[in-house]
Amino acid sequence: MTKQCNREVDIAEVTISETENRRGVYLHLYVGDKPLFLRYFASHASVYVEGDTYEWSYTPSGNITTTHGINYCGITYERPRQFLYGDWKFWKAVHIGNIPTETCLGGKDDLTTMRDTRENVKASLGTRFTDNGYGLFTLNCMHFSAALLTHLGHKPSMGFIEGFNDEAHALPEGITFATFHLIGGCERFVRCCYSSLAGVLCRWPIFRTAQPCV
Numbered sequence: 001m002t003k004q005c006n007r008e009v010d011i012a013e014v015t016i017s018e019t020e021n022r023r024g025v026y027l028h029l030y031v032g033d034k035p036l037f038l039r040y041f042a043s044h045a046s047v048y049v050e051g052d053t054y055e056w057s058y059t060p061s062g063n064i065t066t067t068h069g070i071n072y073c074g075i076t077y078e079r080p081r082q083f084l085y086g087d088w089k090f091w092k093a094v095h096i097g098n099i100p101t102e103t104c105l106g107g108k109d110d111l112t113t114m115r116d117t118r119e120n121v122k123a124s125l126g127t128r129f130t131d132n133g134y135g136l137f138t139l140n141c142m143h144f145s146a147a148l149l150t151h152l153g154h155k156p157s158m159g160f161i162e163g164f165n166d167e168a169h170a171l172p173e174g175i176t177f178a179t180f181h182l183i184g185g186c187e188r189f190v191r192c193c194y195s196s197l198a199g200v201l202c203r204w205p206i207f208r209t210a211q212p213c214v
Contacts, residue, residue, distance in 0.1 A: 022098035024050040025152055027145060027161065028081060030088035031168050043165045044088045045145040048080050049104045049152070054114075055080050056105060056121060058144030060134040070114060074131035075122050075144070077114065091168060097154040124151050137183040 030044040048055035054068075054077035067079050081090040105121060122129065125147050133139055142161045149156055159177035166176050 021101050023101050023104065024098055025096045025149065025154055026050065027094040027096055027149070027164075028055050028083070029091045029094065029164050029168070030083060031091045032087055033089050034087040040169055041171075043091070043168045044083065045141045045161055045164070046078070046083055047145050047148045047152075048093070049099065052080075052104050054078060054105075055083065056144075056148060057083060057141045058129055058134060058139075059085060059141065060136075068114075072118065072131070074134065075118060075125075075129055077118065094164070096149055096156070097152075099152055099154075121148070135184075135187075137180050138187050140180075142180075 026048045028046040028048050030046075032040075032042055032044075044057070046055040046057035056075065056077050058074060059072075059076050061073055066076075066085075067082050078085075081093070083090075105117065125144075128147070129139070129144055142165070146156050146161055159174060162177035162180060163173065165171070166173055
């Protein structure tokens with residue numbers, strides 16, 4: 001959930017004039033540097049609200065190179081433009097829209113406050129983005145960024161965020177979104193088939209166990 005900004009929070013990138021009444025919402029994009037896959041095919045996305053201490057994203061494992069020394073799997077945060085996990089390098093910031101000045105994701109530079117802030121962000125997005133739910137093609141930083149932007153009132157059009165990965169690596173337009181959509185569809189189909197098959201088999205005496213059916 002969004003919250004009233006603490007005006008004492010350290011401002012990360014800009015100082016907001018008291019006469020302004022809107023904060024910018026940005027998509028921060030990174031490109032890979034070293035590994036072959038990252039350099040030629042992948043990119044990373046985070047969401048940043050102007051004036052907040054941190055930007056937010058979704059990762060497969062704890063980031064051992066954070067600037068703040070706090071590591072999480074799943075929903076994570078890092079200082080703006082400094083998300084270096086996985087040999088990422090900041091590429092560019094894309095202005096998505098604006099929100100009221102008094103509204104932000106919140107957070108101060110201390111363990112207790114940021115733990116609570118992270119739980120608030122998780123709660124605002126429902127149960128989809130769990131700590132161990134990351135999927136390279138099916139539930140990644142781009143899906144998270146789209147969900148968080150939607151929560152902030154700026155729902156991106158379908159394939160908008162994925163399009164930056166196409167741009168970064170000179171891939172055919174729409175290929176990243178199509179790949180995510182295809183693989184995600186295949187995964188959902190397999191899970192559905194497995195669930196249906198398990199439901200049928202558990203009715204057969206030979207497959208019955210003391211454990212509940214799936």
